Every structure is written in C-alpha cells, then in structure tokens.
Amino acid sequence: MGSGHGHRLHFHGHSPVHRAPAHLKLLALLAFVLLVVATPREWYAAYAGWLLVLLGVVAVSGVPLRYLLRRLVVEVPFVVFAVLVPFVATGPRVEVLGVELSEPGLVAAFGLLAKGTLGVLASLTLAATTEATDVLAGLQRLRMPELIVQIMGFMIRYLDVVTAELGRMLTAMRSRGCDPRSPRHWPALARSLGSLFIRSYERGERVHLAMVSRGYTGVLPDLAAPVHPAPGREHREPPEHRR
Numbered sequence: 001m002g003s004g005h006g007h008r009l010h011f012h013g014h015s016p017v018h019r020a021p022a023h024l025k026l027l028a029l030l031a032f033v034l035l036v037v038a039t040p041r042e043w044y045a046a047y048a049g050w051l052l053v054l055l056g057v058v059a060v061s062g063v064p065l066r067y068l069l070r071r072l073v074v075e076v077p078f079v080v081f082a083v084l085v086p087f088v089a090t091g092p093r094v095e096v097l098g099v100e101l102s103e104p105g106l107v108a109a110f111g112l113l114a115k116g117t118l119g120v121l122a123s124l125t126l127a128a129t130t131e132a133t134d135v136l137a138g139l140q141r142l143r144m145p146e147l148i149v150q151i152m153g154f155m156i157r158y159l160d161v162v163t164a165e166l167g168r169m170l171t172a173m174r175s176r177g178c179d180p181r182s183p184r185h186w187p188a189l190a191r192s193l194g195s196l197f198i199r200s201y202e203r204g205e206r207v208h209l210a211m212v213s214r215g216y217t218g219v220l221p222d223l224a225a226p227v228h229p230a231p232g233r234e235h236r237e238p239p240e241h242r243r
C-alpha cells in the first residue's frame with residue numbers, strides 16, 4: 001500500500017501511543033467504546049472522567065487537539081439529531097431560555113452527544129496515531145476474517161483514486177455551467193454519481209481479473225510478516241566478504 005494513503009487522518013509522530021502495537025490499540029479502542037456505551041446517561045461525572053482519560057491519551061500522543069477537533073465534523077448529522085430530540089420527545093417539560101423542552105429528551109440528547117463525541121474522538125485518535133497498513137495488520141493479528149481485511153485494504157487503497165475521479169467530474173460539470181450545489185442541477189449530479197459507481201465497479205472487476213491472472217487465490221500476503229527475497233534473488237555477499 002502506498003505511503004500516501006491514510007495521510008488525511010494520520011499525524012506523523014514518535015510518541016509512545018504511535019509506537020504501541022496496532023492490535024493493542026484496537027482492543028483498547030473497543031474496550032473504551034463499550035465502556036462509554038454501557039455508562040448510564042445520568043452518570044455525568046463518569047463522562048467527565050472518560051473525557052479526561054481520552055484527553056490524557058491525546059496529550060501523550062502529541063497530536064494537536066485542534067487537528068482532531070477539525071475532523072469531528074463527521075459527527076454533525078448526529079449533533080443535529082440530538083438537538084432535535086428535546087423538541088420532539090414526550091414527558092415532563094422544562095423551560096430553557098424561554099423554550100419548553102422535554103426533560104427526558106434533554107437527558108437522551110446529552111447521552112447521544114456524549115457517547116457519540118467520545119467514540120468519534122477516540123477513533124480519530126487511533127487513526128491519527130496508527131498507519132492504515134498497521135491497522136490492517138492489527139486486524140489480521142486479531143483474527144479478523146480475511147475477506148473483511150481485504151475489502152478494507154482495497155477501500156483504503158482506491159479511496160484517493162475514486163475521490164480524484166469525482167473531483168474531475170465535478171470540475172467538468174462546473175465548466176459546463178452546472179452547479180452541483182444547486183437543487184436545479186441535482187438530477188445531473190445524481191446521474192454523475194451513478195456513472196461514478198459504475199466506473200468504480202468496473203475498475204474493481206478489472207483489478208480482480210488482474211489479481212487472478214497473477215495467482216490470487218483468495219488470500220493476500222500477511223501484512224505483519226517480514227518480506228523475504230524471491231527465490232534466486234537471495235542476498236549474496238561480495239567476493240571480498242566470502243574470503
């Protein structure tokens with residue numbers, strides 16, 4: 001896998017968190033998320049404690065907090081849903097800034113925001129301190145099904161290719177007077193996305209045929225195993241070293 005893949009999330013560093021084995025970090029992330037999800041919504045102090053633990057890991061890793069906060073934008077749809085919950089939920093009402101809101105809805109909104117934010121921030125911390133290839137190797141070491149690891153590997157490998165192709169399609173649309181953000185041109189945008197899906201599917205077929213023609217049998221090389229030289233290409237010492 002190319003060295004450029006995963007650069008959008010990974011933050012280069014040499015901290016103890018960066019050097020920790022990937023499979024241990026994956027297990028720690030899973031345990032942390034399960035504990036956060038299992039925490040009752042009314043235990044406000046517990047959520048403050050989980051946040052302090054997570055911020056401590058971020059501080060040890062050396063990753064700037066602003067670097068992670070900018071990437072929390074992926075959580076925006078959940079934030080919008082959580083903000084709407086107190087308005088539509090039933091139960092006793094409480095007045096907040098002159099607006100009557102559902103008290104159970106406020107508690108549910110807090111739980112959704114707290115658990116979602118902690119989980120996303122922990123995942124971003126893992127991504128910022130672990131290379132994509134190391135994550136795949138860690139999943140292999142944890143006995144993740146081989147097919148799932150392969151799908152994730154190809155997704156990471158070709159994500160930049162598909163994104164670049166989408167960018168070229170959007171540029172072509174704009175050069176022809178079609179604004180993808182305008183509702184009037186959404187039908188054209190939908191057709192372009194459909195074309196992108198077909199192109200990606202056909203590219204996947206070509207890649208699979210190329211792999212089969214090169215001896216692919218359903219199993220990729222172990223990412224965590226050392227690379228050995230091909231037969232006949234073993235390292236040989238110079239004549240002066242053999243004397």
